[in-house]
Amino acid sequence: MSDKIPIIAANRVSDKAKKTLDIVRKFVEERCIPCDPIVSAQVASAPSRWDTHPSVIEDLKEEAKKLGLWNMFLPKGHYKESPGFTNLEYGLMAEWLGKSKVASEAVNCAAPDTGNMEVLAKYGNDAQKAQWLKPLMEGKIRSAFLMTEPDIASSDATNIQMSMKKDGNDWVLNGQKWWSSGAGDPRCQIYIVMAKSDPGNKDPYKQQSVILVPANTKGITIKRMLSVYGYDDAPHGHGQLLFENVRIPASNMVLGPGRGFEIIQGRLGPGRIHHAMRAIGAAEKALEWMLMRINDPKKTPFKKQLKEHGVILEWVAKSRIEIDAARLIVLNAAIKIDDFGAKGALKEIAEAKVLVPQMALTVIDRAVQSFGGAGVCQDTPLANMWAGIRTLRLADGPDEVHLQQMGRNENKRGAEVTANILKQQKLTEQLLAQYKVKLAQPGDNIKARL
Template sequence: MSAQIPALVVNRVSDKAKRTLDIVAKFVEEECIPADPVLEAQIGEGASRWEQHPAIVEDLKAKAKKLGLWNMFLPKGHYKESPGYTNLEYGLMAEWLGKSRVASEATNCAAPDTGNMEVLAKYGNDAQKAQWLKPLMEGQIRSAFLMTEPDIASSDATNIELKIVKDGNDYVLNGAKWWSSGAGDPRCKIYIVMGKSDPNNKDPYKQQSVILVPAGAKGIAIHRMLNVYGYDDAPHGHGHITFKDVRVPATNMVLGEGCGFEIIQGRLGPGRIHHAMRSIGAAERALEWMLMRINDPKKTPFKKQLKEHGVILEWVAKSRIEIDAARLIVLNAAVKMDDLGPKATLKEIAEAKVLVPQTALTVIDRAVQAFGGAGVSQDTPLANMWAQIRTLRLADGPDEVHLQQMGRNENKRGMAVTQKILGQKEKTEQLLKQYGVQTLQPGTNIKHRL
C-alpha cells in the first residue's frame, strides 16, 4: 500500500517520512480499522466502561512500536524528543490516523496527550519532564487538559475563575472544570490545569497560570462524565471535575506565574492542525463508506442502484472536491508552521480549524443520508464520527471566535484597499477622457449605441 502525497508538497516530504507514511497507511487499514469494533466490545457496558483498559489497545501499541510508529507528532527542529518529522509530514500521517478510532492512541499520538506532551517538552523543567513527560512519551500513563469551566463563557479564556493561590511552598486550587478530556481513563495520572493566579493584574492576559496536578490529589472530585451526542467516549471520557483546597507543590507551576496564555497558545496551534488532519481522514473514510453503499447491488430504490440516481454522483463529486480543497488548507498551515512557527501562522491555523470540521461534517452527513436508517445507527461508524467531529467546532475555541479575529485582522486592510480602488477609478476616468469614450451604464442599448 502506497500513501498518496499531494503534488504541491511532495518535494517537502523526506524519504524517511515517505517510508513511514506508507507504514502508517498499512497499519491503519490492516490493523487499526478492523480493531475498532473489538475496542468497543472490550470496553463493555455500564460502570465497568470506566474501569478497564481494552487489551486490543496495548497489543496495537506493541505492534506500532515495532514498526517505529511512535510519537510522530513532535516536530523536528523544535523538540529534542522529536522523532524527526515536520508538521507537514506528521499532518499527512495524522490524516490516516483519523480514519480509525484506535489508531492515534496505538501510536501514542492521541489527544489530549499530544498537546500535553508538547507543553511539557516546550515549557517544562527537567524535573517535570522526568516525572511526567517521560512516562507519557513511553505510553505508560495518560493525561487530561483542564481549561473549560461550566459557569463562565470559556470561549474568552480571560473569564477563567479556578483559583490558584500561593500558600508557602504550595499552591492551593479551588474551582470547577468540565470537558476535561481524558479524565475518565484509569491510566490518567496528570492534569494540566489552567487557572487564575493573579486576578488583580492590570494585564488580563497575565492573570492566568498553568500548573501540573496529579490526578489522585486530595480534594479532587470527578462528578460525572459528559456525553457527546449520546456517546460517553469511555474509557477516555470528558469529566466534570471540582477542586476543593487541592494542594500541589509550587514546583508544579509550569514556566512561571502569569504565563498561562503563552503556554496555551503554544499548545493549541499545533493541536488544531492535528485535529484538522484527522478530520480529513474521517471524511475520506466516510466517502469510502458512501461509495460502498451506492454500489451495493442489493440496495435499489425505485429499481435503480443508488449510483444511478443523479444527485448521488453529485454528492460524490462535491465530497471529492471539498476534501481535496480542505486538505490543502491544512497542509498550507503546516508548511508555514514549519517555516515560521505557530505564532506567525495564526491566520492559516484558524482557516483550517474553521473550514475542515465543517467540510468533514458535510461529507459524513451525505454518507449518512446514503445509508438511510443504517447511517444513524451503530451499524456504521458514521454517526460516531459525526458526533466526534461536531465537537471540534467548539474545541480549542468556537468557530465564531476564530472568525471574529480573522475578520478583524482582514478588515485592517479596509483603508488601504479603499485607497487603491479609488485610485484605480480615478485612473479609469483619466483614460476615458484620453480616449474620448464613455463607460456603458446599466440598461444601455448596445445596438442603439452602435
C-alpha cells in the first residue's frame, strides 16, 4: 500500500497510518463492497423501509472495531478523542471508504455524524459530550444536522428563518428545515439545529445559534422524506421537518447564543475534505467498472470490443489524469488544514470542494456511457453513485458560492500584479533604449530580405 501513496504525501504518512491503510483497503474490498447489495436487499425486504436497520451493517461495525478501524476522522492534535491520524492520513483512508456505500458507516466515519461529532468534540461542554458525543463515537446512535430551509435561499445562511426565542430556562423553536440527512434513520436521536436567536443584531453573523435537539422532542414532525434523483436513501433519508413550539433547555445551547456561524464554519471545513476524498474513491470505482466493461469479450459493438474503439481509450486516459490531479488538490488541502487549521486552508478547501465532485461526475458518466442501458439501472452501482455525488455540488454550499469567494480573494491581487506588470514593461522600455532596438513586429525579417 505504501508504494501507492502519492509522493507529495509519502513523507507525512506515519508507519501506523500506512499499516491502517492496508487494513482499510482489505476491509473495504473484501468485506464492505460485497455487502453493499446485501444492505439494499435487507432494506427492500423489510416490512417498513423507514423503520429498519440492516443487520449486516452492525456485523461490519463489530468487525471494524476489532480491526482498529473506528472514528479515524478526528485529527490528532485537535481532539483528545482522536485515534491519532492527521487529516492527510484520514483523507487517504476516506478514498477507500468512498468505493463502498456502507464502508464509512461501518467504521463510524459517515456523514453527517462525522461533522456533528466534531462540533460536539470541539464546542460541546462536558455534559453535552457525555450525553451525545459518547454514544455517537461508540456507534450506538446517529444524528442529523439541520440548517437548510425550504422557503429561503439557504446558500446564504444569514437568510435562515427558523426562530429561536428565549422563554424562561428554555429556547422555543418554530419553523421548517429540509435536506436533514439522516433524519429518517430510526437510530437518529439528536438533531444539531441552527436557528435565528437574535434577529435584531446589527451583525448578520451574530443572529444565529446552534442548539442540540433530541429527535423525540414534542412538537417535531417529519413531514416527508426527499428523493435524490429518484432515490430516497431509506432508511437514512433526507427529511423535511416542521418545528412547532419545540421547547429545548437552555443548557442544550452549543458554545453560546449568537455563535452559530462560528460553529458551522468549524464544522464544514474538514467535512468538505471528507466528501471530496470519498468522491475520488467513487471515481476510482467507476473507472474500474468501465475497464471491466470495455474488456468484456461478449460486448462487441460493430464487431469490436469497446477497448478497440479509439474514443473509449481516450475516456480511460482522461479519467486517469483527472482523478490523479483531483487527488493532489485534496491532499494539498488536507496538508494545509493539518498545518494551519481549516481557517488557514479556505482557498484549498474551496478548490477541492468545487473540482472533485465535477471530476467524479465526469468519470462516472463515462462509465455509464460505456455500459449503455445497464449503466442507468440497478445492475451497476453507477447510477446511484452519480446521484449521490451530484448532491455534493450543493452540499456545504453550492459551487457558485465558493467560486465567488475564491474569485473575490484572487482578484485582491489585481492592484499588485498590475503594478508589477507595469514595472516590468517600464524596464523593457529602458532596455530597448539601452540596446538601441525596437520591438520586433511579425514579418520584420521577411520585409528586410525583400
